Amino acid sequence: MRIAYLEDDPAQTEMVCGWMTDAGYDYHQFGLAKEFLFALQRETYDLAVLDWELPDMTGDDFLPALRNDLGNDIPVICITVRDSEEDIVNALRLGADDYMCKPVKRGETLARIEALVRRVRAEPETPVMTFAPYDLDTRLRSISLNGHLIDVTQKEFELTLFLFRNAGRLLSRTYILESVWGTRGDLNTRTVDTHVSRIRSKLKLGPEHGWRLRAVYKHGYRLEKLTSDMD
Numbered sequence: 001m002r003i004a005y006l007e008d009d010p011a012q013t014e015m016v017c018g019w020m021t022d023a024g025y026d027y028h029q030f031g032l033a034k035e036f037l038f039a040l041q042r043e044t045y046d047l048a049v050l051d052w053e054l055p056d057m058t059g060d061d062f063l064p065a066l067r068n069d070l071g072n073d074i075p076v077i078c079i080t081v082r083d084s085e086e087d088i089v090n091a092l093r094l095g096a097d098d099y100m101c102k103p104v105k106r107g108e109t110l111a112r113i114e115a116l117v118r119r120v121r122a123e124p125e126t127p128v129m130t131f132a133p134y135d136l137d138t139r140l141r142s143i144s145l146n147g148h149l150i151d152v153t154q155k156e157f158e159l160t161l162f163l164f165r166n167a168g169r170l171l172s173r174t175y176i177l178e179s180v181w182g183t184r185g186d187l188n189t190r191t192v193d194t195h196v197s198r199i200r201s202k203l204k205l206g207p208e209h210g211w212r213l214r215a216v217y218k219h220g221y222r223l224e225k226l227t228s229d230m231d
Contacts (some may be wrong), residue, residue, distance in 0.1 A: 001117060002175060003027045004045040006036055007079075008055055016049070019106050025113070026178065033057035037065060042219055044175035045074055047117060052080035052091070063094035075116050079104055131164045131225075133209055143203065150202055155180070160199050163213065163223040172220040196221055 003020060007013045008031045020027045028045065030036040033054045048066075052059040059078055066072050075097045080087070083101040091099050098112055127139040135144045141157045143150045152160065159180050163171070173192045177183055181191065196213065199205070205213045205223075212224045 001025055001046045002044070002178065003113070004036055004039075004048040004074075005029045006031075006033060006048065006054060007051040008032070009051070012051070016104070016109065019110060020113075023110050023113075031055070033062045033065075037062075037070065040066075040070060040072055040074075042172060044170065044172045044220070047113060048074050048076045049113070050076055050078050050096075052078050052082065059091060059096070060094065063091070063096060067095040077112060077116060129161075129164070131167070131211075134164070134203065134211075136161055136164060145203060145209070152199065152202060156195060156199050156202070159195050160203065163199075163221070167223045167225055170216055170219060170222045174220075176220060192220075 003025050005013070005017060005020070005027050007016065007029070013029055017027055017029060028039075028043075030039070031054075033050075034056050036048070050059060050062065054062070057065075059080070063076070066074070066076070076095065077098040077100060078091050078096045079100045079102060080091075081102045082088075088099050098116055100109065100112065127137060129136045129138065133146045135147075136142075136157075137144075138161065141154065143152055143157060143160060159176070162176070162180050176192050196215075200213045203209075203211075205211045207226055210226050212226055214222050214224060216222055
């Protein structure tokens with residue numbers, strides 16, 4: 001899991017990043033809110049942990065910029081010294097998913113991260129996931145189009161499942177590599193592009209089947225569900 005941690009205090013950063021490292025999370029630290037907002041145009045993260053009072057922007061400005069200007073729905077946990085009910089309500093109304101008051105504690109911080117990710121990325125109860133006209137069987141690891149099986153490799157199935165589960169979300173190549181291949185995203189490889197090309201062809205992803213797998217320049221890919229008024 002890729003976590004963006006926004007904090008400018010060195011001591012707090014060292015402490016919380018140490019907790020996340022021990023828990024096995026892949027964190028990316030930002031000292032300024034604008035650095036993170038810029039990074040979101042190229043990269044993908046599963047969760048953001050945000051200090052409310054950053055040098056260049058407070059949560060009052062950051063959350064509207066994230067939710068409204070960028071249209072990004074990444075889960076956000078806010079950490080702040082403010083503890084009044086008014087402050088908490090304001091943060092939640094602006095788009096925060098959870099709220100913690102300083103000083104934060106290790107167990108609670110990790111538990112809130114785990115709980116939020118579970119809520120947002122809940123696993124399906126059924127082994128067969130339907131994204132009409134496609135059916136993905138997670139038990140048999142098979143894909144069918146209008147009831148007809150498609151011959152795919154193990155990794156092609158995993159990538160297809162990952163893309164459908166994140167349909168509508170812009171995914172960087174780095175994020176796809178780390179999530180599907182479990183490898184470092186900074187490797188210079190065309191693996192993602194090659195596999196995307198294969199599944200686009202094998203699944204016949206296009207307007208005729210209501211889906212489009214779009215390449216986004218300098219970023220990655222987005223699988224889009226097409227509506228009747230879209231090309």
